[in-house]
Amino acid sequence: MTTWQQRYESALMNTFGTPKLLLTRGEGAHVWDADGTEYVDLLGGIAVNALGHAHPAVLEAVTHQLGTLGHVSNFFASEPQLALAERLLTLLGPEVGGRVFFSNSGAEANEAALKLTRRTGRTHLVATEGSFHGRTMGALALTSKAAYREPFEPLPGYVTFVPYGDAAALTAAVTDDTAAVVLEPIQGEAGVRVPPPGYLSAARRACDEHGALLWLDEVQTGIGRTGAWFAHQLPAGEGVTPDVVTLAKGLGGGIPIGATIGLGTAGALLEPGNHGTTFGGNPVACAAALAVLDTIEKDQLLDRATALGKTLRDGLGADPRVTEARGEGLMVGLELAVDAPGVVTAAMAGGYILNATGPSTIRLVPPLVLTDEDARGFVEAWSGILDAVEVDA
The missing domain is CATH 3.90.1150.10 (Aspartate Aminotransferase, domain 1)
Structure with a gap:
């Protein structure tokens, strides 16, 4: 050694x-x-x-931002924070509208999304076998691997796990008590599992039928990883629009940042006092993320x-x-x-x-x-x- x-x-x-x-x-x-x-x-x-x-674009963006404004907390706004939120909403579809909550990681983005689903007044969630959504307590409750979950039970919420890619099993699990269905458009930790055609649209229909939210965890698949800005925008997604999207990983190009995006009416579910973060959305991380988005587009x-x-x-x-x-x-x-x-x-x-x-x-x-x-x-x-x-x- x-x-x-x-x-x-x-x-x-x-x-x-x-x-x-x-x-x-x-x-x-x-x-x-x-x-x-x-x-x-x-x-x-x-x-x-x-x-x-x-990468010179990230290096320049971070260096410049640190030389002007590094951290201000969320008592104040900054231009990079505003610009990044607007940019992400545009990439997801400006006709839908929504709002963004910034955090520091994928697990934090999913924790915020989990709290957002509680604002529906429901507690039941449908997740999938092979899923990975993070190691914090709420995100862990949605992560299927027993070895990760069992040492820390009881975990928050009431979660039903169904086989990934099985549209019939997913549809049968969604009820009028379901707050949200949470899916990775392509599973990462499970070994890059791609669902069959029509899977996301079946999930969308099940959610619509029972008034549940469709939450897509794009922490690993988002920001160009799959050849589209978001994996659900690939042809296999069949034009599905989710209610909640969570991001992190590639968004900051190595600088820690997470994002929870509520689209349409889901963007208004979290209100003042419902959630918070000290570092989330800081100007440096947002400047890095903007540089990543600019470079992906330019190159x-x-x-x-x-x-x-x-x-x-x-x-x-x-x-x-x-x-x-x-x-x-x-x-x-x-x-x-x-x-x-x-x-x-x-x-x-x-x-x-x-x-x-x-x-x-x-x-x-x-x-x-x-x-x-x-x-x-x-x-x-x-x-x-x-x-x-x-x-x-």
């Missing part, structure tokens, strides 16, 4: 286990560790670093995510040890006939950072600025990485 790992174990709570690398700098989709070894980052801080590392990164994602799925899926390559845009799930954690280790030895979400599943969520050269290099290295795992087995 290295000195820095010993320092880590003696100073930090053991919530993540001991990390394998001490990273010291990054540029684009590349990072370097303390030994100077270079890696292609195909995890992107778990879909956070939309523009990669040290046409939505189209790039679509094209490069197909390149990765087709190239990696060509190896017979990949039993399924799925996803949208630069959100790629690979189902393997070999040990996925072993693949992560072998890939790291070859200079690539990946993530296993299960014993046979790899998730790729690289920066949207991943180069063609890096994508081709990984595809070319892929069979050798899988070979190394088979040799070690």
Whole structure:
């Protein structure tokens, strides 16, 4: 064990286990560790670093904002906060209207959304198996994995879990007591699970029939990750308009920010005194988010995510040890006939950072600025990485 790992174990709570690398700098989709070894980052801080590392647009926006106004609390407004809220509502559809609550993470965005659903006067929620919505107590109640939830029960609310992608099961679970149905348009932590066509529209109909809110958790799928600003805007979404959308991860390009967006009348459910945050919506985070949105638009990164994602799925899926390559845009799930954690280790030895979400599943969520050269290099290295795992087995 290295000195820095010993320092880590003696100073930090053991919530993540001991990390394998001490990273010291990054540029684009590349990072370097303390030994100077270079890696292609195909995890992107778990879909956070939309523009990669040290992107000049984010650096300039944050530096400029810190030099003018850093933090003011929500007793006051700032121009970046106003501009970002307006921009997000426009991207979601200006004809719908709504309001935004800013926070600092995806879990916080989902906590705010959960409180918003309570303002309907109902407490029942429908969530899905394989879901991940965060680790705080309210968000955890909606996260299906028993190992995450059970040590902290009882959790808030009355939640029914149904199989993801099963429209009939979802429809049957929604009643006149249901406050909201909460869905990821594509599941991330479960291994990039894409629902069948018509799933979101079936959820919309069930909510409309019973007066429930449709809440889409776009924390991982939003802000260009899937080749659209929001995954529910892909053709598979069939034009569905949700009542609540939650965002974080890629929105700030590495600067912590979350957003809870209530569309239409849902935007008025939270009133003064119902919720709050000290740091949420601070000028620096909002300036970073505006820079991310500007860059995605200016550099046409939505189209790039679509094209490069197909390149990765087709190239990696060509190896017979990949039993399924799925996803949208630069959100790629690979189902393997070999040990996925072993693949992560072998890939790291070859200079690539990946993530296993299960014993046979790899998730790729690289920066949207991943180069063609890096994508081709990984595809070319892929069979050798899988070979190394088979040799070690």
